[in-house]
Amino acid sequence: MNESLILLLIETILIGMVPRAMPIFSAALGETVDQSAGILNLGVEGMMLMGAITGLLVDYYYHNIVFAFLAAGAVGILFGAIHGVLVITMKLDQTVIGTALWFVGWGLSGVIYAAIFGISSAPPTVQTLGHIYIPYLSSIPFFGRFIFGEDPLVYILIVTLIVVDYFLFHTKQGLNLRTVGQDPRVAEIMGVNPYLYRYAAVIFGGLMAGIGGAYLSLAIVGSFYFDLTAGMGFIAVALVYFGKWKPWRVFAGTLIFGAVYVFYFMMENIYPKIPYEFYQMLPYVVTLIMILIIGTKARAPASLALPYVKGE
Amino acid sequence: MNILKIIQIVFFIFLGLLISSVFFILFKLSPLSGLGTLLYEGFGTENGWYNTLRMTIPLLIISVGLSVPFTAKFWNIGAQGQFIIGEIFATWIGLTFANIVPPLLDIALAMVVGFVGGALWAMPPTIMKLYSGANEIITTLMMNFVAVYLLLWIVSGPLEGAQAKLVGAPTSAPIPAMDMLPLIPGTQISSGFLISLIIAIVFFFLLRYTKFGYELKLIGEGQNVASYSGINIKRQIILSMIISGGISGVAGMVYVYGITSTLIPQFFSDVSTSFGYVGIPVALMASLNPLGIIFTSIFLGGILNGAFVMEAIYSVPIDLVITIYGLIMIFSLIGIMFDLSKILRRKKIK
Incomplete structure (x- = not known):
């Protein structure tokens, strides 16, 4: 391979990785807030699938992409609220409930899809989300298209990232939320209502998972099929560990993933001799390796996955 | 566990079933008749029973296996892989x-090697959890995806059968x-x-009457208690996990x-062979008791079989069973936590 080809490859990865990273990133950002408040949300995968099918349906019938994302977010909020009732109010086991919500979302997204489009018909397609090309800047060679030529939601998500990071680490409410995740009793003594913060966190987590799923169906695939997310929700949870509960580190982790996806699509074409199943394994193997690397250095919020029982 | 508690859990499980039956409306079936057909196809006919038991065999074995780490609150989601x-x-x-050794020896050998294969696949997540604290749900699930693609490659490459090449659908030789x-x-x-019944009975004794089973229960109740003892x-x-x-x-x-x-x-999106995932609600519904x-495995196996028939006849996608399983998990958990006597006592005080 000569030099200009390698440069072209890198540019392709840079351009492709940002959109590919966004569904995981959106879900992972919600999960970061969830876990900072001490809630382990393992139902992200199901919530993403519900967001994906909802967004697709609304866009397919009403041709309004803003409305489609709002609807997906609303369904995410609904799932988040149900999750909250089950694990915060009823104090059920977060691991089991998370798995159950994943099942519900996984099955229900397929059921809704089949009820409307039929089991074996060709999948419906919608136009994928358009990109914004900032004049002049986006034509800077190498970096221009990658930084200044993304779709609007990428910029919205990056603003959300900045806001969430500022909220968690530079505001009193953010400190309160993290205290709830460390020790709800201490928070209660400080005059903070742990239930309120935990509910806010699960609802935000659901919203972001729903948006992430809709991003996948509306901006990347432009369609929906059974089990569209293929484990992305769980990769998002893994990336929260990798990012050590810091939004910017989580963002960096998701970009690595975006690059992995683009990389394997490209390598499939460059080295077709390696069976393509091995390329498809790549995201999952990379997740395992990332979890292995982060190892014992990751320190979870002390009350993660533990219910808060008042006065105990 | 007393009989009242079991009745209570069964009641909540049926509540979960009733709620999930609402989705039949999407397919122009009334909820109750949809649910009725589902159960009838699973349990109502002789042929239905045969197919239900076919589903039950792998389901029962997997769920009994899952009950072991679940007792220690180690969540192995990787049974599918x-x-x-x-x-x-x-x-x-x-x-x-096959043609070298006598059939009985071949079966025994395959069983032992199958055990070794499954146990090996369970090890990386276990070791990662114990030595670096990696969440076992994520790691076991990632191993599932890797296994799915490994299988795809094996049936279309190393173990591809001659007849599969003709048909164009990848399978191994029979x-x-x-x-x-x-x-x-x-x-x-x-x-x-x-075989599956024998495994269930053996595991009942393993969990109930051995030191190993007792220690797993203590670990499940809290790592501190377990390490002090x-x-x-x-x-x-x-x-x-082995x-x-x-x-x-x-x-x-x-x-x-x-x-x-x-x-x-x-494929991981294929619900019909997702015994490893279905095993999770099967084990939890039974409160991890192998008997x-x-x-519960016959019950959920029957629902799975009924859903097959409903997909063929009424175009209700088989994915519906996964939703049903999710709701059943939630409701059986509520049923287990829900303390009827506590609520009755509270009423008396008033």
């Missing part, structure tokens, strides 16, 4: 040694008929069902040798 690796290993044995598990005389049920937590968790992964591998072997006779690719799992 361990099942697939067991299938691959056992099929490889069958295709390699295991010779004489090496298959025989049917129970006078029925159409594979003797794999007897001098239990080697790491050793017992690793052992529980057993769970291995038994899932055996389920894979029994599935190939008792039901399919060939290695078939299983209870016999009944």
Whole structure:
């Protein structure tokens, strides 16, 4: 391979990785807030699938992409609220409930899809989300298209990232939320209502998972099929560990993933001799390796996955 | 567990079923008749029972295996992957040694190798959890995806059968008929069902009456309690995952040798072969009691079988069962937590 080809490859990865990273990133950002408040949300995968099918349906019938994302977010909020009732109010086991919500979302997204489009018909397609090309800047060679030529939601998500990071680490409410995740009793003594913060966190987590799923169906695939997310929700949870509960580190982790996806699509074409199943394994193997690397250095919020029982 | 508690859990499970039956409306069926058809196709006819028990065999074995690490609150979501690796290993044995060794030896060998395969596949997540604290749900699930693609590659490459090349659908060559598990005389049920029942009974004693089972229960109640009482937590968790992964591998072997006779690719979106995932609600519904799992696996196996028929007749997608399983998980958990006597007492005070 000569030099200009390698440069072209890198540019392709840079351009492709940002959109590919966004569904995981959106879900992972919600999960970061969830876990900072001490809630382990393992139902992200199901919530993403519900967001994906909802967004697709609304866009397919009403041709309004803003409305489609709002609807997906609303369904995410609904799932988040149900999750909250089950694990915060009823104090059920977060691991089991998370798995159950994943099942519900996984099955229900397929059921809704089949009820409307039929089991074996060709999948419906919608136009994928358009990109914004900032004049002049986006034509800077190498970096221009990658930084200044993304779709609007990428910029919205990056603003959300900045806001969430500022909220968690530079505001009193953010400190309160993290205290709830460390020790709800201490928070209660400080005059903070742990239930309120935990509910806010699960609802935000659901919203972001729903948006992430809709991003996948509306901006990347432009369609929906059974089990569209293929484990992305769980990769998002893994990336929260990798990012050590810091939004910017989580963002960096998701970009690595975006690059992995683009990389394997490209390598499939460059080295077709390696069976393509091995390329498809790549995201999952990379997740395992990332979890292995982060190892014992990751320190979870002390009350993660533990219910808060008042006065105990 | 007293009888009142069991009735209460059963009540909540049916509540979950009723709620999920609402989705039949999407397919122009009334909820109750939809639910009725689902249960009738699973349990109402002789043929339905045969198919239900076919589903039950791998489900029962996997769920019983899951009950072991679950007792220690170690959440092995990777039974699906361990099942697939067991299938691959056992099929490889069958295709390699079938005409060389006597059938009984071949079956025994395949079972042992299937166990080893499943157990090996369970080890990386276990070791990662114990030595670096990686969440086992994520790691075991990632191993499932890797196994799915490994199987896809194996049936379209190394173990691809000659007939598959003609048809164009990737499967392995079939295991010779004489090496298959025989049917129970006078029925159409594979003797794999007897194997699964024996496994369930053995595991009941393992969990209930051995020091190992007792120590797992203590670990499940809290790592602190367990370490104060001098239990080697790491050793017992690793052992529980060797057993769970291995038994899932055996389920894979029994599935190939008792039901399919060939290695078939299983996509992760394919609910119909997701025994490893369905095993989770099966085990939880029975409160991890292997004898209870016999009944819950027949129950959920029947729903799975009924859903197959409903997909064929009413175009209700089989994905509906996954939703039903999710709701049943939630409601059986509520049923287990829900303390009727406490509520009655509170009323008396008022």
